[in-house]
Amino acid sequence: MLKFAGVVINNESSKVDRVFTYKIAETIVSSIKLGLRVKVPFGRGNRVVDGFIVELFENCENISNIKEIISICDDFTVISENDIKLITLMREKYMCTYLDCIKLIMPTGITRGMNQKVKNVVSLKCELSGKYHKDPYENIYTIVSDNDGIYTKSELSKKFNVSLSSINTLVKYGFLTYDVKIVDRFNERVYENYSERKLNVSQKSATQKIMNDKNNKFLIHGITGSGKTEIYMQLVSLMIDKGKEAIVLVPEIALTPQMIERFKGRFGKNIAVFHSRLSQGERYDEWLRVKSKKVKVAVGARSALFLPFSNLGIIIIDEEHELSYKSDVTPKYNAIDVAMMKADLEDCKLVLGSATPSIETYYKCENKEIELIELNERADGAKLPSATIVDMREELLNDNRSMFSGVLKQEITTVLEKKEQIILFINRRGHSTFVSCRKCGYVFKCEHCDIALTYHSDSKKLICHYCGSVKSLSATCPKCASKYVKYFGVGTEKIEHEVWKTFPDAKTIRMDYDTTRGKNSFEHIYNIFKNGDADILIGTQMVAKGLDFKNVTLVGVIAADLSLNLPDYRANERTFQLINQVSGRAGRGSKPGKVIIQTYDPSSSAIIAASENDYQGFYKEEIQMRKLMDYPPFKNILLINLSSKFESLLIKNIQNIGILLKDILQKCSNIKMLGPCPCSISKIKEMYRWQIILKGNFNSKFSNDIKKIVYDGIKNDYNNIRVNMDINPTSLL
Template sequence: MIAEVIIEISHQNIDKVFHYIVPKNLESKVKIGLRVKVPFGKGNKKIRGYIVGFSNNSSIEYEKLKSINNIEDLYPVFDEHMLELAKWMKDYYGARMIDCLKCMMPPFMKITSEKYISINRQIPLEKLKNIIKEYKNKKKYKAQARILSFLMDNNEIPLSEIKKILQISNSSIKSLINKNLIQIKEVDLDKDPYSHIDFKKTKPLIPTHEQKNVIEYIINKLNNAKGEEILLHGITGSGKTEIYLQIIDEVIKLGGQAIVLVPEISLTPQTVERFKNRFGEKVAFTHSKLSYGERFVQWKKAKEGKISVMIGPRSAVFTPFPSLKLIILDEEHETTYKSEISPKYHAKEVAKKRCDMVGGLCLRSSATPSLDSYYEAKQGQISLLTINNRVNNSALPKVDIIDMRKELEAGNRSIFSIKLKEEIQKNLDKKEQVILFLNRRGFSNFVSCRKCGYVLKCKNCNISYTYHAYNNSLQCHYCGDKATVPSVCPQCGSSHIKYFGVGTEKVEEKVKEEFPEARVLRMDLDTAKGKYGHEKILNKFKSMEADILIGTQMIAKGHDFPNVTLVGILAADLTLHIQDFRSAEKTFQLLTQVSGRAGRGNLPGRVLIQTYTPDHYSIQTAKNHDYLSFYNKEINLRQRLNYPPFTHIFSILITGENEKNVISSTYGLMEIMKFFNKKKKFELYGPAPAIISKIKNRYRWRILIKCKDRDLLMQYSFYCINKFNQINQTKGKLDINIQTDIDPLIMV
């Protein structure tokens, strides 16, 4: 018996099936999907492999074949269905098979218990505070002080997680254990990670007329699904989550299982509460805040059919349900659904493929669908359902645009407009809450005039230049065009021209200066650390322990705070002028989503958008909650400029520690691509530095290729890369790395 094995090494030359003899004592145990240890290479080093099939013969003589050493698991980690999916991903994304298989599994297998660390609560609080104060002043004990401070704010936390968050060694932990200041215990991971919350059973709500129509349509399709795809366009507050709950209830009654994908940032306590209240132990969650062990246990429960619903970020699309009938993508427009590491898959495409394979239904949903999805729906490629009203018939918030150019003319150089300061004070006086949103979703600075709002853009690409502080220059990272930073605005002659940028810490500092009586919370990657970091901040705000919540896109969606009546958007321009042809779309989506946090209760909502470009169509249509007007304007622009969805883009990123090698390699590859593009079937852009041109001492250059035919584009690009690699092998090693991506959503 011969097993076909994929070796756990991600390398182009090893991306193929290897044959191994199955020993007689293992013949009754081997199955597709099992992990095995096999001898590999000249030294017969034991290495992990994955059985992907069996064969009766081999191109290698039987006597020369090596044998499997042993089996690592009691049951397969993937079945034939998931193997078929992995093969599709390998071809569709131009990835290596081992990378496709590994992304389907939890980070670690066989973990059933984990060490948890906590502070010794028997020690008086004042004594602990004094110890922390003493340790902070001694260099030798500073790490121990950080551990104690962190644990004072957290109950129990996995040892592995606190080491990762605080970047500490075992010695500091051991010292605190020996002093009896902290405790460690072994915790059985079979328990629910949310067992600390008291959930109360809820019944389905009576749907509105619009909700009822949507639910009936989807359930009808669900009963007859054959890879059906539906786009649900429902405004903020229209009750999309209740629709999910009622559809999933029907799936469970049919004996099926459902996956609900959410952007990582939207996996809020409120999401957990609503699903747990409705389905109890039938629902499980997986996300990066859980430990590796906890994620493995949830995965195992799904594989064994012990749960019916899995909720999580994009990786949850690989949940090994045996009777999958439904996959929902909530906030389907989010860029976090696209993986940035190999295989660079999009959860939307993988979900569609899985539903095709099992005859299930894929539901995409958003208040601001991606242009690609809405275009598919308008073309009749997928079904389109629309909800235009909020569930409680409350009005959408009133949105006002503040022209920050006029604030500057009036002498106000603060990050807050006069009107926003007045409205915040009104809310504080009325004991109503405020959300201040910083539209900080981008990687590059841009140069703009604070007087007239003019932004310096590339004449070739209609995309803003990126400002490089190190040499005070401007560059287009799409086509490579360069420009000098003008001393005065080319449009109005003002000297108020500078690069744009501000952070959440700065906003918090200014809020406390302007409103010293206000209780302020800040939510970003720095403040929301730990497994329950998001939960603690949001629960404080929900329970009225704070008046103002400051945050980035973490607070833009998925939250329902009835007492929030004012949302202030501080810098609408930050995403509008990032170097990305999707910048207008991302701006409209974020502004619309965060505006939807206001007025969700009985009180009316107000939104103030501060901007230096108040007339831009993305801001004007967001003000009017007018998705269709935005879509029509943007889709026409995309068609004229030949951007997706009217074409496909293939990205090639070349990195290396030697800048000269990286640049020469990029130009060398471009020459090959030009040579094989004599019929001009492909549009070539570059070479140009990547938007972030150097990361961890590795220089980064990029080439972009456009073509309407996705398959032809993939074939051409990889053919040219292979030709380049063949030429390089004859010249000697250049120590560069080539990364590829088809239809990237973010290009840093």
């Protein structure tokens, strides 16, 4: 008989990041399960706190001081047995706490008593009689009869212009009553039917292989427009037929409207949607719908991976190369890696899809860890767009100082005349990259971060893209008082202004972080362009992937080399992926597409390979560079980032840690240490930043040993220094 439970306490401190043993009272032993949330006494004062049961056992060696579980919080488990196994794996791999992982899995707000939203609706109780058989009572009674159990009394009063007092009278004398109704806080919209498409030979072959192969991990490497989404939908349909459930991940919210539109159009409204733009209540309701088995499919961003499906058949991750699948907050997990763990734990299929797979994923295919499926033709027989690289240095020599080359300007004019659509892409929002004085060279920087401010013409303000601080632009230089203040660089706003000036009759819309902050703004912009109510869509990486607009025949890449010059080992890969993906937005319908790639570095191998849609050529060159430089997938990287408001204290501590690590690494010839040194952006939000990078063949145990050394090294200044550690980060900035 079970007598003891291992409980993880709901406490943020890493000092209590372990499993505590509690007695199980006989009164609740029959209800105790793994994964339940319970109330327990904790600490010297026996403060009552939440805990999560992660172990159950019959015997315990020392039971003299063991406390007892007080009560069970919910009538359902918040984490499953497989979740507990996943939490253990993630805690080890990502150097985080039990609680960090539990918070990913349980619904937001549950520990604060969040429940389903309810309202008191008006319903019929008995027939009218006596003096109440007259207006206005008969009118109200008829309205309630037609809308029984739908509206509250205030909603009835406003919608049908009837008296609240009269409603109260009918309730008082028993003709009407109040019933509790659960309010659904999720998307109940009915979408236009998205009928099943007939698969071509390649799509059929891919579907059959995934369903029938003994392997459980697959990469669909399909060129843009090859019909990967239709394969996903067919796989989900087959899993539903087998009584299984499915999770479909998209990299960011910009892609969610289109994927929801297709999946709800195919499978009906009973699909859970899960992403960060939902309110806490909406997220809770979607979580509960999955938990109560009301839905079999979830579509969403990376957090949807942890929804509580009990019979999972498949996990699909679209655009698997996207950096947004890597969390930048603790726990700093990679959704691809976690999905691989989950596929093994749940004994389900994992399907990754991309036209430009990450180097790490494709390398796993070469090593047979993942089964590779290639799709080399567009699903409907359409041709890939033709691409032209324009050397912007020659444009300058020809006295063209516009941000549009002669070729791009001519193509835009032609496409507008044909009533077709255009996407203009630049991977930078705002009007100008930075503002400086042409006389003394002073650059307007953020007072809180070591970064140049970006000028936004809509607000006429300088904005920091790291801390969000806003500053008015001075007409004179703060350093030399000259009036030679000039904007440099280019952003989405500046392109928009240039389009207005050059093509005044074109209807233009912009999609970037600034225009998509509102709750439904992504979907609003998406629908405007989809419905043909705009001619030109200007955007950042949000427009580069997944979107399928049949009337887009021209894509212009304004500054292809922007991401090439970042001090990051992924810069080449990122550039290739962005150009290739955004190029794929052109010519997806019956009309041929063109891509104009503007660059100051036309000899870049990444840009050339992207223009030729040559993934294999790019991969071969990039994988050799990675091997030569000891970067993933050949070696691991551990980024140790320390930050503090006190610069001298920070430097002293990180240098001490550097000395401790050097002593240890003398015995590890296969591990290199870079630093300590300031980060590329040495200050953000008033916090100075320094880092150490470890590179080599090491495992999770080594990472956790290093973590202990780092925390021991700052124990005297723990409250003044923030530690951030990340395995194989997406960026080293």
